[in-house]
Amino acid sequence: MRSCRTLFWQSEMLKKKPVQQEARRKPRRRKRRKPRTGSSRTRRIVLLLLTVPLLPLLAVAAFSLPNLLLWPQGIVIHHSALGTPEDDRRADAAVIDALHARRGFGAFFRWRTYHIGYHYVIRRDGTVQAGRPEQCVGAHARGFNDRLGVCLLGNFNDAAPTPAQRKALTALCRRLQRRYRISKNRVSGHRDCTHATECPGRWFPWKTLRQQLE
Numbered sequence: 001m002r003s004c005r006t007l008f009w010q011s012e013m014l015k016k017k018p019v020q021q022e023a024r025r026k027p028r029r030r031k032r033r034k035p036r037t038g039s040s041r042t043r044r045i046v047l048l049l050l051t052v053p054l055l056p057l058l059a060v061a062a063f064s065l066p067n068l069l070l071w072p073q074g075i076v077i078h079h080s081a082l083g084t085p086e087d088d089r090r091a092d093a094a095v096i097d098a099l100h101a102r103r104g105f106g107a108f109f110r111w112r113t114y115h116i117g118y119h120y121v122i123r124r125d126g127t128v129q130a131g132r133p134e135q136c137v138g139a140h141a142r143g144f145n146d147r148l149g150v151c152l153l154g155n156f157n158d159a160a161p162t163p164a165q166r167k168a169l170t171a172l173c174r175r176l177q178r179r180y181r182i183s184k185n186r187v188s189g190h191r192d193c194t195h196a197t198e199c200p201g202r203w204f205p206w207k208t209l210r211q212q213l214e
């Protein structure tokens, strides 16, 4: 039979574990991964679902950025002069878009490529058609593409624009002037940007237009 003293000593020894041994054991312990709960998995899936649709948006923004026109600096007026009077009569924004596509005028903006270099087209009956968006840089006058391009269908070296076209052009210019605070001396013709063209033709009624602009 063991004495009471021996039992006491043994119990004391059991309580006191050597400190060194304790320190040696600690690094061996492996951290246990927390088991994935249902809520953390759901959070990951939601995050993924929110991120994936953003990727195309980021790509669109990255490709659109070089063609961004923050604030148009003026207006440049053109005539179409497509060849024959019949060509100009039949043309519209879609025809010019196809024509400019062949010339490689395309610019990616937002969700699509705009080939037409003008921002607006005015048909002979005075219909105003949208070309590329106002916030997309133009492709209509080298060195002046930070201005909005407006093209009137017709060849004004042969004849003046129709009364409907003049009326629509004045209204459009005034609207754009107000929107972007464009003074009337910043409303010019293509030939004011380069000597290489007569656009918008010698019959274009500059005097009347300037009188009507603000």
Ligand SMILES: [Zn+2]
Pocket (backbone or CB within 6 Å): 077, 078, 079, 140, 190, 197, 199, 200
């Ligand atoms: Zn022109």
